[in-house]
Amino acid sequence: MRKNKNKRQPAKRKAASQTQNSKRPCSDSPKRTENPQLTPFEIFFKEIEKFSKLHMKDRDRVQEILQSMQKAGSKTLQVISDFDMTLTRFEYNGKRCPTCHNILERSDAISSDCKKKLQELLDKYYPIEIDSTLSVEEKLPLMVEWWTKAHELLVNQKIKKAGLAKAVKDSEAKLRDGYQYFFDHLNEHSIPLLIFSAGIGDILEEVIRQTEVFHPNVKVISNYMDFDESGVLKAFKGELIHIYNKKEGALLNTGHFQELRTRTNVLLLGDSLGDLNMADGVQDMENILKIGFLNDKVSKKHARSYAH
Ligand code: TMP
Numbered sequence: 001m002r003k004n005k006n007k008r009q010p011a012k013r014k015a016a017s018q019t020q021n022s023k024r025p026c027s028d029s030p031k032r033t034e035n036p037q038l039t040p041f042e043i044f045f046k047e048i049e050k051f052s053k054l055h056m057k058d059r060d061r062v063q064e065i066l067q068s069m070q071k072a073g074s075k076t077l078q079v080i081s082d083f084d085m086t087l088t089r090f091e092y093n094g095k096r097c098p099t100c101h102n103i104l105e106r107s108d109a110i111s112s113d114c115k116k117k118l119q120e121l122l123d124k125y126y127p128i129e130i131d132s133t134l135s136v137e138e139k140l141p142l143m144v145e146w147w148t149k150a151h152e153l154l155v156n157q158k159i160k161k162a163g164l165a166k167a168v169k170d171s172e173a174k175l176r177d178g179y180q181y182f183f184d185h186l187n188e189h190s191i192p193l194l195i196f197s198a199g200i201g202d203i204l205e206e207v208i209r210q211t212e213v214f215h216p217n218v219k220v221i222s223n224y225m226d227f228d229e230s231g232v233l234k235a236f237k238g239e240l241i242h243i244y245n246k247k248e249g250a251l252l253n254t255g256h257f258q259e260l261r262t263r264t265n266v267l268l269l270g271d272s273l274g275d276l277n278m279a280d281g282v283q284d285m286e287n288i289l290k291i292g293f294l295n296d297k298v299s300k301k302h303a304r305s306y307a308h
């Protein structure tokens, strides 16, 4: 995997990330800072409004949620995030970055014939995934078809567990800008981060392991590979997770949400409409702030579903 630039020198990286982020509001208590006229929230909103591509349907509501979350403190917060194209970059230098599936597809663990077939599936189903004229009900059976066919092809490739680290290392996968601060800061404050992905858990874990952000506060719910005793892929474990059944996936993991029942404030990050259901298992929810990364051919409807 071509690591993000600042990953190559750990000591310098830390210093750089601290400098870059020194202005970000990270304290639990609201204090007036540099400008005595502005509260940290006002400074925060001024900062984020510099990014013209940020849409908030109801700025006051967002501020209300953030204020309420801040008042409750970091002990009441949990973060739930999608992986592909949410924690990872959609493009870099004008080139699309790979999803977990793409990392495998492009690796030498897969034959050229299988690569061709997986590409054909992508060409057929990806336009359906992002087609805003189709309803979730219309897309759902087609997404199941895509995932099922792709996983069947992968299982037939007799992929070796031992080759996964190399596939990730050789890939162009990239976490989003600011990932270091995001992962480290959540860990420093013991805030649980649930990564909920319809990608491939083994690949996802390898990406965050190789970027050194697989901290103890991170839990992953995803499609995990099942290897035989000689380390060869024989199936995928458990219920299939695709982009439109994250609600069911969340409800299957009630144990996780039960453990976190005192964390009633949720920050949810996603890039697909299906990601909006990732927090459906959260108990006694008080506040949820949903942030959507709008990557490709985005409809107004899609944007509205995330904005407050
Ligand atoms: P996510 O839930 O972490 O976003 O992962 C799902 C993404 O995986 C979804 O956007 C489509 C992508 N995908 C591929 O790139 N290739 C495939 O073969 C399949 C089944 C999914």
Ligand code: MG
Pocket (backbone or CB within 6 Å): 082, 083, 084, 085, 086, 270, 271, 272
């Ligand atoms: Mg995604």
